[in-house]
Amino acid sequence: xxxxxxxxxxxxxxxxxxxxxxxxxxxxxxxxxxxxxxxxxxxxxxxxxxxxxxxxxxxxxxxxxxxxxxxxxxxxxxxxxxxxxxxxxxxxxxxxxxxxxxxxxxxxxxxxxxxxxxxxxxxxxxxxxxxxxxxxxxxxxxxxxxxxxxxxxxxxxxxxxxxxxxxxxxxxxxxxxxxxxxxxxxxxxxxxxxxxxxxxxxxxxxxxxxxxxxxxxxxxxxx
Numbered sequence: 001x002x003x004x005x006x007x008x009x010x011x012x013x014x015x016x017x018x019x020x021x022x023x024x025x026x027x028x029x030x031x032x033x034x035x036x037x038x039x040x041x042x043x044x045x046x047x048x049x050x051x052x053x054x055x056x057x058x059x060x061x062x063x064x065x066x067x068x069x070x071x072x073x074x075x076x077x078x079x080x081x082x083x084x085x086x087x088x089x090x091x092x093x094x095x096x097x098x099x100x101x102x103x104x105x106x107x108x109x110x111x112x113x114x115x116x117x118x119x120x121x122x123x124x125x126x127x128x129x130x131x132x133x134x135x136x137x138x139x140x141x142x143x144x145x146x147x148x149x150x151x152x153x154x155x156x157x158x159x160x161x162x163x164x165x166x167x168x169x170x171x172x173x174x175x176x177x178x179x180x181x182x183x184x185x186x187x188x189x190x191x192x193x194x195x196x197x198x199x200x201x202x203x204x205x206x207x208x209x210x211x212x213x214x215x216x217x218x219x220x221x222x223x
Contacts, residue, residue: 002116003027003045007037007063008052008078013101017050017078020105026112034058038066046073048115051095053079061093068094072142072155074115078103092195094154114183118159132165135204135211146206156181157200164212164222173219 004021008014009032018028029044031037035057041049049067053060064075074096079086082100090098097111130137136145142158144151153161159181163172174193175186197220201212213223 001025001027002047003029004112005029005031005037005040005044005046005049007031007034007049007055007060009033009055010052013052013078016105017108020109021112024109032056034060034063037063041067041071041073048112049073049075050112051075051077053077053081053090061090064090064094068154069152072153072158074118074155076108076111076115078108088191088195091156091192092199096155115155118155118181118183130162130165132168133209135161135165137162137165146204149206151203151206153200153203154196156196157203160196160200161204164220168222171215171218171221176219 004026006014006017006021006028008017014030014032018030021028029040029046031040032055034055037049037051037055038058040046051060051063055063058066060077060079064077067073067075075094076097076099077090077095078099078101079090080101081087087098096115099108099111128138128140130139134147137143144153144158144161160177163177163180172180177193177197178184178186197212201210204211211222213221215221
């Protein structure tokens with residue numbers, strides 16, 4: 001059974017999330033602070049995290065930063081912050097999706113389904129490992145190494161890297177990347193894709209090689 005960790009200190013919202021998820025046959029674990037969430041994450045097999053930001057003790061941003069050091073588990077941030085800068089900053093720091101309060105439960109369930117479907121698709125279709133020049137990926141553990149040095153990618157960055165490695169030299173438009181990785185029609189601005197590509201480039205730069213080439217007027221390719 002799929003296990004979702006809810007980290008939310010508002011009792012009413014937490015209860016709503018827990019009830020809605022369990023009605024849809026998800027197993028849930030409950031945490032009411034970032035510190036408690038971190039402990040449960042270490043002790044349990046978690047498939048997805050729903051994360052509030054304004055938490056007692058360790059806040060949501062700190063929690064996200066901690067788990068992204070060694071895990072690519074999907075994280076959906078649920079927050080009252082609705083400005084574009086906050087959303088982009090959270091996505092840059094490792095969130096896989098972002099939904100603002102108040103939220104529609106059906107929309108949230110759809111977003112959860114997309115994240116889980118993508119994670120399952122990656123697992124089912126994968127070999128045990130993949131290597132391209134000096135980039136090595138263990139597809140079971142999702143560990144990525146360059147020249148034997150581990151690099152830590154978010155779920156989106158990992159999915160984009162796999163897309164490129166499975167199709168070297170192929171030119172992808174921003175819409176191609178979005179629809180392949182997000183598994184939904186492209187309706188966002190170019191900023192989202194550009195941000196993820198920029199972050200991935202920076203993390204791959206430890207090899208002193210510019211793997212991701214910009215094809216002006218079209219998109220990107222991996223070379």
